[in-house]
Amino acid sequence: MTETVARRGFVAAMKPYLRPRPAAAFLLGISSGFPLTLLLGTMTFWLAKVGIDKKTIGFAVGLTTPYTLKFLWAPLIDRVRLPILTGWFGQRRAWLFVVQALLFASVWMLGASQPELHIGTFAFWAIVTAFLSATQDIVIDAYRIEILPDDELAHGTAANQFGYRTGNFIAGVGTIAVASSEGLGLGWALGYGLTSLCVLPGALAALWIGRGLHDQVVQRGGRGWFNDTVVSPFREFFRRRGALLILMFVLVYKLGDAMGQGMLNPMIVELGFSDKEFLAINKVVGLWGLLIGTAIGAPFLAWLGMGRALFVSGVLMMLSNATFAILAAKGHSPTWLFIAVATEQVTSGIGLTVFATYLSGLANVAYTATQFALLTSFAVVGRTWLSTPSGYVAEAFGWVGFWIVTMIVALPGLVLLWVLWKRGFVVDTARQEVSEEPEVAAAEASQPG
Structure with a gap:
């Protein structure tokens, strides 16, 4: 009897993970988790493989800077309406779709930049990708919080962390397996390009769940836009x-x-x-x-x-x-x-x-x-x-x-x-x-x- 009660209690505790909104938070986590791994773990492995010296590789630490400063442009994500798209999709999803489209392109360009020949071009696209990745995190974090009701916030947050680690794994093990000569050997451009498709789970989740709570909040200002x-x-x-x-x-x-x-x-x-x-x-x-x-x-x-x-x-x-x-x-x-x-x-x-x-x-x-x-x-x-x-x-x-x-x-x-x-x-x-x-x-x- 005690074992049966314990089993039912465990099932009841885990069941909320299968609800639509925590499941959507998992998909959003995949999109949020893959870029940073591409920039730090996978990228440093790639640079070492093509013979870039350690001092140059060390600049990768600086790519975390947008993540520490993202609160500076986060207010724009909260308040600036995107023409046409905000009316169609709402504030959060409009920004998400635009940023993800740009991130998809920047990851492709990063993968195709040939750092052994054009380190400057490579560094430029790495910085652009870091900025867009941090911006995507702003949007996804806000949207996730707003789509989760109070009784699903903890499970949705945990599911989001599941997704984040899944994105980490795809960008780390998956990209190297596709690109490395010891794996499929398809090259870094294709490896990074295929990994950029990880933006899709988050986009599909946003289309599935709909508008966030932010779009239902009335905001009136009396002292101007700034x-x-x-x-x-x-x-x-x-x-x-x-x-x-x-x-x-x-x-x-x-x-x-x-x-x-x-x-x-x-x-x-x-x-x-x-x-x-x-x-x-x-x-x-x-x-x-x-x-x-x-x-x-x-x-x-x-x-x-x-x-x-x-x-x-x-x-x-x-x-x-x-x-x-x-x-x-x-x-x-x-x-x-x-x-x-x-x-x-x-x-x-x-x-x-x-x-x-x-x-x-x-x-x-x-x-x-x-x-x-x-x-x-x-x-x-x-x-x-x-x-x-x-x-x-x-x-x-x-x-x-x-x-x-x-x-x-x-x-x-x-x-x-x-x-x-x-x-x-x-x-x-x-x-x-x-x-x-x-x-x-x-x-x-x-x-x-």
């Missing part, structure tokens, strides 16, 4: 109680996890693991661990509520780094590598779903693109720039000491969460509402999520 477009979204957010604390929390919550991820591969190499061991454990086991963690993230959130889910998932991510400290002490141990990677990826998947759902709930439906872009930009800064000293920490303390430091670095995020929770800034309601007047919404908004 005020409505640029000032109001930020003013509405920063007038909330605890706005600065929330941004600080977003900045540091996953910092310990980010530091660990940056140094994981170098440690694996230094411990003497072969390429076969690396691919089998870190990629295959890691991928499935992340998918499992992402899948159970939504039921986990429903069970604990937002505040407790954020805290427990933060503690789990922190403690998972202890398994890498043990691996570092053991040395070359495939068993402990398996345990560490599986543990870290499952806990990271849970944390990613919970955290992304929390950020989604913070965005006011009148300014979804701008406010979510602001929040995710802060999160990216925490993952990239604040984690850059990780190499110096590993050099100074050794691998065991390094992983202990990552656990200590995770503590400020938990402390800030506790402060937010105690002050009533972490709540279980799904998202911000908006009144007809932006000024009224700004004055009345007193809770962050």
